Amino acid sequence: MIKSNIKLLFLSFLLLISLRPLQSAEMIDPIKVDWSFKGLTGTFDRASLQRGFQVYKEVCASCHSMQYLSYRNLGEPGGPEFSEQEVKAIAASFEIEDGPDSQGEMFTRPGKPSDKFKSPYPNVQAATAANGGAYPPDMSVLVKARKGGANYIYSVLVGYEDPPAGVTLDDGVYYNKYMAGNKIKMPNNLMDGLVEYADGTESTVDQMAKDVTTFLAWAAEPELEERHRTGVKVIIYLILLTILVYLSMKKIWSRVDSEV
């Protein structure tokens, strides 16, 4: 009885779920990429993270901030894992405003690993004004802040096209088939050979888009590798404990004439 009811319940639920495509017909699904960080034991591709940081630094960082990251994060386990010297050098390449000093004056100094990533604009308003009225979003948690996550970010980066006939775009607006509403104020900044990768990888648009998306995925979830590792251990432990408790339960309940 209960079983057949549960079946009915399940079927009606499937019916409801199948109604879903009706709603999201106007947006096309992002490209599905087989990311290395997907799955229960997924980890980041270290080389890709380092290349992705390079793309971010040379291309994205002129407009997009990453205010919740510190330079030290670049050397931490589970991330791009630059060496201590490299992290220091990266940090020192930025001029950071500090202060006030004992005279009450603000001053600039070379960055330290403990500094937060330097933002390209002093505030949201300045960033908006400098970019034609569209604020380039902070990218610290961007991958978590978009439906579709890494697939979506990657798709937008490679999704620029000429607008279809009949679609007219204002100045400073671009056509992108994966962007909600298809209109985006960010120009297509990636072109083949734009950056010169330190490891010699050929910098195609697709390669750069994948690398920078990987970097952003790590930036949004720097704990991902540790989370996956811990999760596997926790679940194995819980399953073993569950089996032991189940056997104990069977033994204890064998004293009474009732099933558990």
Next chain:
Amino acid sequence: MSEQEYTPKSKAGKWFNDRLPLLTLGAHLTDYPTPKNLNYWWTFGGILTFCLITQIVTGIVLAMHYVAHADLAFASVEHIMRDVNYGWLIRYIHSNGASMFFLAVYIHIFRSLFYGSYKSPREVIWIIGLMIYLLMMAAAFMGYVLPWGQMSFWGATVITNLFSAIPLVGDSITTWLWGAYSVDNPTLNRFFSLHYLIPFLILGLVVLHIWALHVPGNNNPVGIDIKKPSKDTVPFHPYITIKDAFALLVFMIIFAGFVFFTPNVLGHSDNYIPANPLVTPAHIVPEWYLLPFYAILRSVPDKLGGVILMFSAIFILFVLPWLDTSKVRSAVFRPIYRQFFWILVIDVLMLGYVGAMPAEGIYLVLARVGTIYYFLHFIVVMPVVGYLEKTDPIPMSISEPVLTGGTEPSLARKVNDKV
């Protein structure tokens, strides 16, 4: 409370127990006679206690690092995720814990509905339970506001605006709730204060819930009154404790699956965008566990009407023990009501689903049909079916039909099949 007086063995124990009978209470809790035929749907009380304690413990730690200020809240959550030792783990347990808490409470409530646990003499347990559920919704809603993301802000705006539907004083009440002329820093600050308070109110009500339970004792799948203690009962410890522990561990495996492998799947991606009063998200949706009520709210074209109906959907449950006219508790022996029970389950799931969809077209129609059935179920189906239904024969005791199966084999089989 205990049937037979408990005497501590040691002299010190006796001295203390005479002054504060904590040991008597402990003995009562250990020996508490529990029906031996409780199935796994009965393990959710223990699971819910675990959920509450988990939320309180992780919440206290989070509050040590969180900053309840409109300019700093979002950044402080990122600080927890990135800089606090195991901050990501604590926060993900807390945010997914809320969902697991509601998953468990819905199973607990529907178990009560199926087996008639809300009926005499357990009405007070039921009502206290509903008060806990109401407080849980308040706590969850305010907790969702704290990260101060887009859904936090706009969810808070939608829900607090409901009060403006009250005639005459609505706007004043809304302003008073906000502490400002819109959802702003004072709102966030007071929500944090209340979010910290409510779990302890819930804890107090849980004590009353269990106390009220221990007066008549547990209902059971057969739904009959049983003699306690008797061969129909087992002592709570070790029989029920070990069974609850087993069920809890299975629950924890699912919980851990969410926390470690898909920690954000139950949330909304927009909540990782900092709150912006100038940009309204395309679809404002509450967390999944509030969706059925959201669907009811939006199914009414009139704002005040929607608000009244939404609150009625919860408050009608308070009079449920008096709407149900059936003398038989368990739906196992109620062939007609049992069908309606499953229709209600499907109805609520459907309401939840359409609550997540835009309120237009087919979804609006489904929401209206679902809302009408929801109320019909309680106002018409329960009194009428209880009155007209011919129930199946009920066994005299839990052990009897099973053990003396020879005398009435058909009944014995029936009970075994269904329970």
